[in-house]
Amino acid sequence: xxxxxxxxxxVRGLGSAKDGTGHxxxxxxxxxxxxxxxxFFVIFIIxxxxxxxxxxxxxxxxxxxxxxxxxxxxxxxxxxKLGMQVIIEDYIHSxxxxxxxxxxxxxFSSFVALAAVVAIIKISLGA
Amino acid sequence: MANTKLRANRPLSPHxxxxxxxxxxxxxxxxxxxxxGLYFGSVLVVFWxxxxxxxxxxxxxxxxxxxxxxxxxxxxxxxxxxxHHMLGGLRHFIxxxxxxxxxxxxxWLAKATIIGSVSLTVxxxxxxxxxx
Numbered sequence: 734x735x736x737x738x739x740x741x742x743x744v745r746g747l748g749s750a751k752d753g754t755g756h757x758x759x760x761x762x763x764x765x766x767x768x769x770x771x772x773f774f775v776i777f778i779i780x781x782x783x784x785x786x787x788x789x790x791x792x793x794x795x796x797x798x799x800x801x802x803x804x805x806x807x808x809x810x811x812x813x814k815l816g817m818q819v820i821i822e823d824y825i826h827s828x829x830x831x832x833x834x835x836x837x838x839x840x841f842s843s844f845v846a847l848a849a850v851v852a853i854i855k856i857s858l859g860a
Numbered sequence: 861m862a863n864t865k866l867r868a869n870r871p872l873s874p875h876x877x878x879x880x881x882x883x884x885x886x887x888x889x890x891x892x893x894x895x896x897g898l899y900f901g902s903v904l905v906v907f908w909x910x911x912x913x914x915x916x917x918x919x920x921x922x923x924x925x926x927x928x929x930x931x932x933x934x935x936x937x938x939x940x941x942x943x944h945h946m947l948g949g950l951r952h953f954i955x956x957x958x959x960x961x962x963x964x965x966x967x968w969l970a971k972a973t974i975i976g977s978v979s980l981t982v983x984x985x986x987x988x989x990x991x992x
């Protein structure tokens with residue numbers, strides 16, 4: 734027998750991390766999206782620097798801008814959740830601490846995304 | 861716990877500390893460090909957006925903070941981390957497509973990443989000050 738892998742594990746194709754290539758693929762897709770989104774974000778910041786409150790609100794109220802800002806926040810937070818998970822898995826070897834850190838990572842990334850989304854929607858709807 | 865002791869006595873294979881640091885190694889770890897920096901730096905973006913959502917006073921407060929000398933310095937570092945992480949990511953896309961994997965190409969890409977990220981950051985800030 735030259736191959737120790739079970740037929741079931743071959744069919745599942747999830748490898749030793751039991752997670753397949755899903756994480757890798759999503760990391761790359763969100764990275765590609767971020768190339769465009771972060772470019773937009775940097776240009777937006779440059780045009781918005783030193784802007785007073787009224788002109789900032791005016792800019793965010795533009796539907797294109799608010800949609801893009803929401804995309805920036807959501808894709809970035811998703812990407813950073815994936816990235817931090819890899820860092821945690823690489824450096825934390827105690828199973829309990831690792832699971833806690835991975836949960837904390839999800840909480841942090843979700844909270845950052847949620848806070849930013851609420852802020853953008855609130856500004857764009859003019860509340 | 862006998863298992864733990866056995867593990868502790870195992871001979872270790874040479875790791876990072878025995879190798880001379882070369883530019884591709886440096887770019888590899890910097891990609892991770894900038895990523896972690898941007899992770900925690902996302903709090904700054906949220907602070908800015910929430911301050912704006914809360915009203916004109918808090919927006920002005922946030923803008924004053926970001927406009928201060930320390931604020932600008934942090935934002936400059938943030939810009940560099942962002943640009944560097946993006947260029948590093950593009951480098952990974954090149955590798956994913958199967959190109960640039962030779963020793964020479966890897967070193968060239970590593971140099972291009974750091975030179976590109978520093979120059980692009982400076983250019984972005986020059987543009988920023990020019991349009992202000």
